[in-house]
Amino acid sequence: MPILEIQMVESPKELGRLEFKVVGTNASLYLTKNFHLPTVSCQTEGWLNCGSAIILDMNGTVEWPSTTSISFKLSGIRNRPFSGPPATFRILTMDFENHVTDLNSTMQLHILPNHIRSITARLGSDLTNLVMGSRSLFCLPILYHRNVIFT
Amino acid sequence: MTAAHLQIGLLQPSSISAGADIALEIKMTLHGSFNFGGTAGGRIVIELPPGF
Numbered sequence: 001m002p003i004l005e006i007q008m009v010e011s012p013k014e015l016g017r018l019e020f021k022v023v024g025t026n027a028s029l030y031l032t033k034n035f036h037l038p039t040v041s042c043q044t045e046g047w048l049n050c051g052s053a054i055i056l057d058m059n060g061t062v063e064w065p066s067t068t069s070i071s072f073k074l075s076g077i078r079n080r081p082f083s084g085p086p087a088t089f090r091i092l093t094m095d096f097e098n099h100v101t102d103l104n105s106t107m108q109l110h111i112l113p114n115h116i117r118s119i120t121a122r123l124g125s126d127l128t129n130l131v132m133g134s135r136s137l138f139c140l141p142i143l144y145h146r147n148v149i150f151t
Numbered sequence: 152m153t154a155a156h157l158q159i160g161l162l163q164p165s166s167i168s169a170g171a172d173i174a175l176e177i178k179m180t181l182h183g184s185f186n187f188g189g190t191a192g193g194r195i196v197i198e199l200p201p202g203f
Contacts (some may be wrong), residue, residue: 056195064193065184066155072177072197080202081170087200091157093181095193101183102157109162109200114169 064093083113155183 054074064070080087086108093102161178165171177197 053199054197056197064181066182068181069160070179070181070195072179073174074177074197075174077164077173077175077199077203079164079166079169079171079173080200082202083169087203089162089200090196090198091159091177091179092154092196092198093157093183093193094196100154101193102181103154104157104159104179107159107162109164109167111169112167114171 080111081114083111086110155181158182 087110088105089107089109090103090105091107092100092104095101158180159177160180161176163176165174165176
């Protein structure tokens, strides 16, 4: 099984561009080059709306036939900073004419919350004149954020 | 030209906590050939989800 171990070279200096390098491989017949993200137009869309990709250009002239198994280990990736909907990966291979030859878009990760595991709120004294039910307590952090104290 | 269904045997992050720095291990099996002999080669593209 060909193995490629890839590591990010340094922290990204611009949105949508990361540099990767090969730190280990046993696939000596399958030459590789240029592990990088292409420049993508993330500047106006914003990081959360703009996906990024790792592209591995194969420079070799040895065929990777059907049933070939490949193993990657990518390091230097940071998980999305929030939980919520599943994070979907799309992995594909392309031939030299940029035709997609293999595609998988079903792999998902379920990200767990990290920092805040529980939170309680109590009201500041200047809100004591308000009449509140149990539901409105949960609305107050948005409407009167500076008067709610989180502990 | 219809793409074959790439079989992913493993997509394993070292952590699934939000915001964590991780290593991502992927094992896959090709069902469509690429990088034919005598050509300029092919490429593998791993599209990360938004926010990564």
